Amino acid sequence: MSIPFELPAEDRALSPYTGYTRAHVEAVADGLLGAAWRWATPEGALLDLPGRPSGSGVRSDGLEGYARTFLAAGFRVAGADGKDPHGWLERYARGLTAGTRTPGQDDAESWPLILDHHVQGQPMVESASVALGLMLTRPWLWDRLDEDVQDRAETWLRGAITHTPAPNNWYLFPFMVASFLESVGRGDSATARSMERALDLMETWYRGDGWYADGDGRAFDHYNGWALHLYPMLHAHLAGDQALAERFGPRLREHLEGFSLMFGGDGAPLHYGRSLSYRFAASAAVGIGAVTGRTPLSPGASRRLISGNLRYFLDRGALTPDGLLSLGWHGPHDATLQHYSGPASPYWASKGFVALLAGDDHPLWTATEEPAPSEGPDRVVALPAPGLLVQSTRDDGIVRLHNHGSDHVRPHEGEFAEQADAHYGRQAYSTHTGPTSLTNVADNHLSVEVGGVTSVRRRIHPLGAGHGDGWGWAASWHRPVFVSGPPMVPGLRVESVTVARGHHELRVHRVVGAPHGARLTLTGWATDALRSELVGVHGWSERDTVRAPQGTAFEPWVTVPRLSAQAEGTAVFVALASLSAEERATPLAEAVAEVACADGGVTVRWADGHETVVRFEPLSVQGADGSS
Numbered sequence: 001m002s003i004p005f006e007l008p009a010e011d012r013a014l015s016p017y018t019g020y021t022r023a024h025v026e027a028v029a030d031g032l033l034g035a036a037w038r039w040a041t042p043e044g045a046l047l048d049l050p051g052r053p054s055g056s057g058v059r060s061d062g063l064e065g066y067a068r069t070f071l072a073a074g075f076r077v078a079g080a081d082g083k084d085p086h087g088w089l090e091r092y093a094r095g096l097t098a099g100t101r102t103p104g105q106d107d108a109e110s111w112p113l114i115l116d117h118h119v120q121g122q123p124m125v126e127s128a129s130v131a132l133g134l135m136l137t138r139p140w141l142w143d144r145l146d147e148d149v150q151d152r153a154e155t156w157l158r159g160a161i162t163h164t165p166a167p168n169n170w171y172l173f174p175f176m177v178a179s180f181l182e183s184v185g186r187g188d189s190a191t192a193r194s195m196e197r198a199l200d201l202m203e204t205w206y207r208g209d210g211w212y213a214d215g216d217g218r219a220f221d222h223y224n225g226w227a228l229h230l231y232p233m234l235h236a237h238l239a240g241d242q243a244l245a246e247r248f249g250p251r252l253r254e255h256l257e258g259f260s261l262m263f264g265g266d267g268a269p270l271h272y273g274r275s276l277s278y279r280f281a282a283s284a285a286v287g288i289g290a291v292t293g294r295t296p297l298s299p300g301a302s303r304r305l306i307s308g309n310l311r312y313f314l315d316r317g318a319l320t321p322d323g324l325l326s327l328g329w330h331g332p333h334d335a336t337l338q339h340y341s342g343p344a345s346p347y348w349a350s351k352g353f354v355a356l357l358a359g360d361d362h363p364l365w366t367a368t369e370e371p372a373p374s375e376g377p378d379r380v381v382a383l384p385a386p387g388l389l390v391q392s393t394r395d396d397g398i399v400r401l402h403n404h405g406s407d408h409v410r411p412h413e414g415e416f417a418e419q420a421d422a423h424y425g426r427q428a429y430s431t432h433t434g435p436t437s438l439t440n441v442a443d444n445h446l447s448v449e450v451g452g453v454t455s456v457r458r459r460i461h462p463l464g465a466g467h468g469d470g471w472g473w474a475a476s477w478h479r480p481v482f483v484s485g486p487p488m489v490p491g492l493r494v495e496s497v498t499v500a501r502g503h504h505e506l507r508v509h510r511v512v513g514a515p516h517g518a519r520l521t522l523t524g525w526a527t528d529a530l531r532s533e534l535v536g537v538h539g540w541s542e543r544d545t546v547r548a549p550q551g552t553a554f555e556p557w558v559t560v561p562r563l564s565a566q567a568e569g570t571a572v573f574v575a576l577a578s579l580s581a582e583e584r585a586t587p588l589a590e591a592v593a594e595v596a597c598a599d600g601g602v603t604v605r606w607a608d609g610h611e612t613v614v615r616f617e618p619l620s621v622q623g624a625d626g627s628s
Contacts, residue, residue: 014369017369022356026080029356032069032350035322046062046065049324051327051342060112063111063122063123064126068350071353072347072350073137074137075356075357077137079356082139089137089140098110100155101152117166121166124173127156127174157180169228174194179195210259214227216410220387222269222281223273224285225284226278245292252292256296257296261373263308263309266308267307267308269309270399271434275338276423279325281348297373298367304371310352313330329554330554335422335438335550377394378393384462389404393580400505401428404476407424415479415487422437425457433526434526436558445521447480449519470501478494494511506612510573518567531578531580532561534561534575537595539565539574541566545560546559546561572597592606602614611623
């Protein structure tokens with residue numbers, strides 16, 4: 001699709017995969033800023049972008065427009081060593097002056113006050129972007145402000161330190177505010193406590209394999225890259241905090257070992273988790289890794305991911321004809337959004353511009369582009385700490401994520417199903433498909449139907465994950481939860497194992513305690529543009545295809561393959577699934593030569609001679625090579 005602002009000519013010699021260079025990234029930042037500033041208030045304190053308001057209201061949305069675009073301007077100007085050919089910083093200085101003049105007032109320019117997250121929390125989120133923008137541009141903006149404006153700005157920012165964040169990555173917002181205040185000589189015991197508190201929490205949230213939980217639960221998603229790794233490493237980089245860099249840098253490197261595989265061959269990030277309208281912020285961890293040197297990736301591979309991720313969305317209609325980022329994925333898509341999503345929310349995509357902190361002569365921009373990890377040989381990588389299994393196939397560039405450990409249920413919450421969570425509850429996600437809407441049939445989902453009511457998957461209990469040569473597995477269990485009638489059936493649980501090999505996904509489920517009359521359904525990938533197959537190889541009795549007319553973020557209308565069977569007591573069900581871009585000569589069912597279920601386990605002999613053995617008591621998964 002056409003882009004509503006001018007970009008430089010492609011450079012296919014330096015960037016054979018995307019054609020994009022550093023100049024393209026700068027031009028996109030400038031184009032987005034120019035489009036957004038057309039909607040500024042007279043003095044520039046609020047950018048009131050068009051669209052339906054978020055749950056926080058239009059004034060908070062206007063601050064969001066200012067703060068999140070300031071982040072893009074900060075990376076743009078700081079990366080150019082202060083060069084500001086479009087005069088962005090003059091506008092942000094004027095807006096800061098106006099917004100902090102009488103905070104909390106109902107006039108054309110005043111910023112809302114920062115209060116507790118459950119009262120009026122969104123301004124706390126935006127305070128981090130304001131603070132980071134000021135920190136990035138200090139010599140050219142902050143240092144030139146009148147002292148009374150600096151004092152007013154500090155007073156407003158300190159609201160983030162004196163109020164309570166949400167119990168997750170929000171603690172990094174006062175952390176960044178404190179980081180900025182200390183950097184300009186305005187630190188004190190309160191800023192020190194705020195930073196120490198956030199860093200202490202980060203230790204409790206770290207689970208291993210380079211992954212943090214987003215709070216005290218088990219939410220593992222894109223917030224790892226664009227918040228939990230990004231903010232501490234940015235602070236360490238900008239403040240010259242070598243001790244913190246040594247503490248958090250190895251975790252970022254380890255995170256990128258697995259996360260770098262989570263971009264498709266077309267540049268798409270995994271469509272998984274919340275806040276997906278932030279789009280190319282997904283490459284923020286790759287960018288900060290390259291800027292700080294805390295990355296396992298070569299400069300050419302890093303740029304391939306950053307540029308590919310950016311171009312993916314620009315080429316697929318993420319911008320409106322006016323040059324604004326729409327609320328959605330490719331284009332507008334309501335099902336992708338959360339209640340906190342407002343017209344300016346997508347501009348957290350500005351975090352993708354962190355790569356601009358690497359200057360013109362940095363290897364990130366001078367090295368020749370290299371293939372992304374998903375463009376290499378087929379791979380299966382297990383991440384036991386978050387309970388994730390990543391599967392990529394080179395010929396179609398599709399990356400699949402099998403979720404056996406990440407949910408969005410906080411520790412204090414009981415398991416209830418007033419509404420399912422399509423962003424976490426499904427068993428698989430990909431770079432080329434999205435979950436179906438909550439009003440349509442759920443894709444990649446095992447459901448137990450009791451009394452005509454179907455179950456959802458809420459809290460996920462990981463059982464393990466591992467990989468061998470060319471294959472991998474992950475397992476979990478959950479209690480089926482019902483949306484009406486009794487929320488649970490006593491003793492009912494589902495144990496699930498996914499084994500990935502090439503394009504194939506072996507899905508093994510053991511249902512325990514199914515009451516008389518229970519019925520099971522298992523669905524596959526939701527798509528009409530790609531080839532989605534689901535074949536029952538043990539226990540399943542019926543097979544059909546279901547329509548999902550509300551579509552996904554990728555397609556306006558999709559179908560979903562489905563298996564079904566009756567169940568009672570304890571029983572094992574085995575299916576084979578696949579998602580691919582091409583018609584395959586060999587039917588999916590022929591990929592498995594034999595399935596034997598005995599002694600509480602399943603032995604699968606594949607057509608190529610490989611053998612997979614799944615046992616449930618205790619759980620173990622083994623391949624023919626003995627790996628598990």
